[in-house]
Amino acid sequence: MNNRASDRSILTIRDVVKTYQMGETYVHALRGVSLDIRSNEYVAIMGPSGSGKSTLMNIIGCLDVPTSGTYSLDGQMVAEKSESELAEIRNRMIGFVFQTFNLIPRADIFHNVELPLIYGGVPRQERRRRTERAIEQVGLADRMKHRPNELSGGQRQRVAIARALVFNPSIVLADEPTGNLDSKTGDEIMRMFDELHSSGQTIILVTHEDHVAQHALRTIRLRDGQIESDVRNGDVQAA
Amino acid sequence: MKILIDIVESLKIAWSAIIANKARGVLTTLGIIIGIVAVTTTMTAFNGMQAAFRQGAAAIGADVIYVSRMPWIVMNDFFLFRNRPNLDLAEAQALERAFERRAIVNPSMHNRQDLRFQARTLEGVDIIGTTEKMPSTSDRMPAIGRFIMEFDVRYKKNIVIIGSEIAADLFGEIDPLNKEINIGRYRYRVAGVMEVQGGQTFGGPNFDRQVFIPISTFVKNFGGRRNSDVDIAVKAPTIAGIEDLEYEVIGEMRKIRKLRPSEPDNFSINKLDSLLGAFNSVVGAVLGIGLLVTSISLFVGGIGVMNIMFVSVTERTREIGIRKAIGAKPRSILMQFLFESAAICLIGGLIGITIAAGLSVAINASGLIPASISPGIAVTSIVVAIVVGVFSGLVPAWKGAKLDPIEALRYE
Ligand SMILES: Nc1ncnc2c1ncn2[C@@H]1O[C@H](COP(=O)(O)OP(=O)(O)OP(=O)(O)O)[C@@H](O)[C@H]1O
Ligand SMILES: [Mg+2]
Numbered sequence: 012m013n014n015r016a017s018d019r020s021i022l023t024i025r026d027v028v029k030t031y032q033m034g035e036t037y038v039h040a041l042r043g044v045s046l047d048i049r050s051n052e053y054v055a056i057m058g059p060s061g062s063g064k065s066t067l068m069n070i071i072g073c074l075d076v077p078t079s080g081t082y083s084l085d086g087q088m089v090a091e092k093s094e095s096e097l098a099e100i101r102n103r104m105i106g107f108v109f110q111t112f113n114l115i116p117r118a119d120i121f122h123n124v125e126l127p128l129i130y131g132g133v134p135r136q137e138r139r140r141r142t143e144r145a146i147e148q149v150g151l152a153d154r155m156k157h158r159p160n161e162l163s164g165g166q167r168q169r170v171a172i173a174r175a176l177v178f179n180p181s182i183v184l185a186d187e188p189t190g191n192l193d194s195k196t197g198d199e200i201m202r203m204f205d206e207l208h209s210s211g212q213t214i215i216l217v218t219h220e221d222h223v224a225q226h227a228l229r230t231i232r233l234r235d236g237q238i239e240s241d242v243r244n245g246d247v248q249a250a
Numbered sequence: 251m252k253i254l255i256d257i258v259e260s261l262k263i264a265w266s267a268i269i270a271n272k273a274r275g276v277l278t279t280l281g282i283i284i285g286i287v288a289v290t291t292t293m294t295a296f297n298g299m300q301a302a303f304r305q306g307a308a309a310i311g312a313d314v315i316y317v318s319r320m321p322w323i324v325m326n327d328f329f330l331f332r333n334r335p336n337l338d339l340a341e342a343q344a345l346e347r348a349f350e351r352r353a354i355v356n357p358s359m360h361n362r363q364d365l366r367f368q369a370r371t372l373e374g375v376d377i378i379g380t381t382e383k384m385p386s387t388s389d390r391m392p393a394i395g396r397f398i399m400e401f402d403v404r405y406k407k408n409i410v411i412i413g414s415e416i417a418a419d420l421f422g423e424i425d426p427l428n429k430e431i432n433i434g435r436y437r438y439r440v441a442g443v444m445e446v447q448g449g450q451t452f453g454g455p456n457f458d459r460q461v462f463i464p465i466s467t468f469v470k471n472f473g474g475r476r477n478s479d480v481d482i483a484v485k486a487p488t489i490a491g492i493e494d495l496e497y498e499v500i501g502e503m504r505k506i507r508k509l510r511p512s513e514p515d516n517f518s519i520n521k522l523d524s525l526l527g528a529f530n531s532v533v534g535a536v537l538g539i540g541l542l543v544t545s546i547s548l549f550v551g552g553i554g555v556m557n558i559m560f561v562s563v564t565e566r567t568r569e570i571g572i573r574k575a576i577g578a579k580p581r582s583i584l585m586q587f588l589f590e591s592a593a594i595c596l597i598g599g600l601i602g603i604t605i606a607a608g609l610s611v612a613i614n615a616s617g618l619i620p621a622s623i624s625p626g627i628a629v630t631s632i633v634v635a636i637v638v639g640v641f642s643g644l645v646p647a648w649k650g651a652k653l654d655p656i657e658a659l660r661y662e
Contacts, residue, residue, distance in 0.1 A: 102577020130577040132252030
């Protein structure tokens with residue numbers, strides 16, 4: 012089942028360069044990255060600090076655009092999109108999970124998870140149905156009316172996962188999703204990603220930890236803004 | 251549908267943001283509150299003055315010309331008028347003859363006297379000597395009893411028709427009809443009570459505190475030389491005829507007084523129009539001051555709200571980043587903050603209207619002008635508050651809407 016949909020490339024990155032200008036100096040965060048990711052892949056991106064992992068994730072997630080090179084997501088060229096169209100793509104196709112959870116503190120869990128549907132213009136009834144289902148899926152049905160600060164770190168990250176999933180995104184992007192969690196809670200979160208993957212979800216995550224990366228089926232290593240290696244985890248074990 | 255969902259979400263955000271910052275919000279809305287009080291009070295005063303003017307106008311009559319010694323409004327050339335001869339009853343009768351069957355001509359004289367009923371005395375009451383024609387020139391009728399009749403005038407009857415406030419003050423619960431009262435040293439029988447005219451306006455005469463007696467009786471009882479100044483009301487058959495009537499009246503009066511062409515008029519023609527100018531300048535001053543206070547305080551209030559909104563946007567930079575990451579468009583963020591600043595100003599506006607409502611009750615009680623906040627004024631004030639809110643939120647909201655999502659997410 013895992014390989015059934017994988018003929019189709021969901022995202023294609025060609026020669027992507029990202030350069031930040033800081034006064035007189037230029038920081039080359041990405042220096043020519045090319046990459047294809049197919050539907051239902053489970054990818055870990057690794058690399059030393061400052062190697063460009065987050066920059067790459069931001070470009071994949073349409074939060075940022077490359078300085079040069081092309082990026083097409085589901086057949087659409089991202090470079091040509093307006094700010095508002097990018098927001099729509101993030102809303103419909105991308106589900107973000109952040110290291111620091113990034114929930115809205117004043118809103119309760121239900122509202123936090125409902126938010127992408129609100130920005131997507133989904134009618135109230137359907138919003139409620141989908142939100143409840145997403146929250147049940149991460150096992151927090153009894154916490155819907157709680158605020159984020161009343162939950163543990165692991166629970167918060169589960170809320171973030173529910174929010175990422177609520178609008179059925181094409182890709183779930185997770186930048187160090189276990190970075191702020193103890194190893195036991197981190198394992199729980201990773202098991203959740205495994206389940207998502209086996210139900211057909213495309214997942215890209217950034218991590219520093221090998222045992223987290225082990226969950227993925229493909230590992231891409233970055234160094235100094237370039238791809239150092241790109242291997243299927245089976246191959247690593249085979250080698 | 252989509253925009254509606256966006257609006258509902260913006261309202262929710264605005265509400266929770268305001269709840270979270272109660273004290274600060276109220277403080278910044280102070281300028282807005284004062285501004286809305288000013289605009290509401292100005293409009294209320296304006297309406298009140300117009301209503302008062304209309305009330306007075308009804309009693310004066312738009313189709314009536316008054317011939318008097320002095321103009322109603324004497325600006326600065328008082329000495330020009332001081333040596334004019336009084337209008338006397340003979341002249342009034344001459345004018346009446348000249349306009350027979352063409353216009354109603356009604357003379358009246360007035361004076362101040364003490365009124366007494368049993369042990370109760372009212373001092374310095376406006377006594378008006380007039381004829382049975384007064385109701386047709388001034389739209390004022392007795393509510394109970396009758397008005398002066400022709401034979402009262404002919405036979406110099408000692409009857410009196412009293413204003414509604416006089417009736418209340420002098421008689422209280424007692425039925426005034428056919429009771430004997432004293433006007434000065436003379437006894438009169440109460441024949442009627444006038445209907446309520448609606449209080450004092452602009453420090454002008456209080457029509458409800460006047461009493462009416464036949465003009466012939468007036469001359470007999472109070473008609474010394476000092477008191478013999480007559481006002482003559484001439485009612486045009488149609489309101490359109492008032493211009494022509496005015497020239498005719500001037501012509502007839504000059505004939506009666508045998509003025510040579512080179513001599514100026516030694517009497518004045520008064521009508522509603524001559525009050526209009528004075529009214530407009532008072533109203534203009536009130537409106538001007540009101541608008542000045544309003545715009546200054548709304549401006550100051552708007553700056554305050556703008557500052558608060560800048561703080562609000564900065565405080566919620568990270569939240570903006572989150573919302574953008576999960577699909578909020580710049581438009582949604584813009585709307586979120588515009589709703590917040592509009593809501594802050596709306597709350598200020600509602601407080602302002604409440605205060606203004608209290609003020610208008612006080613103004614009403616003072617009797618200066620009849621003032622009450624109309625629904626139209628309340629709605630206008632609310633709209634003004636919201637517009638100020640939207641304008642003061644514009645720049646901060648724009649700043650929030652344009653934030654780079656990555657920078658915003660990294661903010662702490
Ligand atoms: N907005 C920015 N302005 C300037 N330089 C930036 C900006 N964002 C990232 N960089 C630089 O780009 C490079 C790559 O940063 P990035 O955040 O992608 O690294 P990373 O691999 O995610 O590191 P970490 O593991 O520490 O999260 C770094 O040198 C960083 O300093
Ligand atoms: Mg990073």
